[in-house]
Amino acid sequence: MIAALRTEVRKTTTTRAWWINATVMFGYMLVLAAIMAASFVLSIRSEGASSTGLPGGGTLDPEAIASSVYTLAVALGYIFPAVLGALVVTSEFRHRTITPTLLAEPRRTLVLVSKLVAVLPFAVVVSVAGVVGTVLGGAGTLALMGEPTFLSDTDMVRTIAMSVVALVLWALVGVGFGAVLTNQVAAIVVLLVFTQFVEPLLRILMAQFDATETLSKFLPGAAGEAIAGSSLYVSSGLADLLTAWQGVLVLLGYALVFLVIGRLTTFRRDIG
């Protein structure tokens, strides 16, 4: 297990994808958080706190603005750790290194579990980069516009710290998803389409009916936000969330279910 972990960690450290991922996430979240912070502040200044133009028709007070901005990484940026995790599996198939991998370690379950564990340190780096970018961009903009940043508020700090946890779990979901869909291009496209388009749309639609509203809390994006304990969706009055612990269990559940499906399908077949 130790040997397999060292091999898996080296697979990531010897390639550039993980720190490119962290750098791009940092930059993207920095800019996105700055833009969102500025537009929230401007909208309440021009129209008053009663209307923010959010789809749920909710209201944003200065604290809600801050927490919505600081959790943007969890609400919109989780694609980065998810892709990091998926690439751990799919790049082996893209470059056919899965053959020497399975020659060195034929126990396929061990290979998959090692990948799941070995991605953790890199997921932490990417997630911290994303959250730091979000807070820098968001708090910087709020401060420049003369709004309170709430960064000394313990609840806010907790939300920020927990969003790192949520993002790290997203990397595990990515590993599981990559094991199911090993085609790298297809895996990235499906992850992008689902997280950026399908799930947001589903959550808006499902929030309209009582029967589906409860179910929508168990969507992976909603579970991630539950871990952070706050999000744009909640502030906008669209949906309630699970508790943080429930959120952790739901995301872990997605990761493990995907991993088991991958083990029983792709990783049971002939490879190489």
Place this chain on the structure above:
Amino acid sequence: MTSTFDADAGVVAVSGLTKRFGAVTAVDDLSFTVTPGRVTGFLGPNGAGKTTTLRMILGLATPDAGTVTIGGVGYSERPRPAHHVGAALETASFHPGRSARDHLRVYAPEVGVPDSRCDEVLSLVGLMEAADRRVGGFSLGMRQRLALATTLLGDPQVLLLDEPANGLDPEGIRWLRQFLGYLAGQGRTVLVSSHVLSEVQQTVDDVVIIAKGRLIRESSLADLEKQARPAVRVVSPDAEGLERLVRESGWLAQFEAPGIAAISDQHASDVGAAAFAHGLELHELRAAGTNLEDLFLALTSEQTS
């Protein structure tokens, strides 16, 4: 040379191996044995089932029937298989962004060797100067050497190499020949696959020839060579002189027309020398027999037609 290896542990035994892909039987009741201390050529045309067989030997593909053991044990049943068996299946099995040394460092922990072994095998295959270059910029020949280096990481007793000569220049093929011969001389088992016999003709001691997934021939190369018969086609304007030469030399010959003879079991050099000694004018002198490659093609195409 005294061998440091236990001979039994180096025997690759394939028995009744069968693999179907839908309606196609890629490997059909295949049985053969690879012995240590010799270089064995695993030969057959493209699509004969060589790679599929190797994948089953290595536990990457599951056979529909039959068994494979290396030293009496299935590949996947060994705790650290790369320590005993070094295998290279595809030359493209590299991440293009990794350096040659990093490629080896990735697998070193699982193979169970210290990092210093990576530089040792790079030196062995002559890639030390390219150790820090990204594999993406490597030529096919360099990739072949790196693939070989990967198989050697665990200092394995058994080497299974799929088309290792593919993409090598003549100098590279000569190097590979000497290197594989050296490894076999240490008592290791060396199996190399190829779709051209001539590519490995000077390398191998034994041959296992397959076509359409079935065993065609399992023998030593020397036995196979005995089957290859030379012949010479001769054209002379002096029909009578040619007939006399054939008669006096005691050659077995067929006359296609006056002055045109196909002489069996003789080499062109001998026929040419005899004609020159007899002062016979020749307009054509050409080797027309079955060489080893022709024999190989004939053996493998019988199955295909």
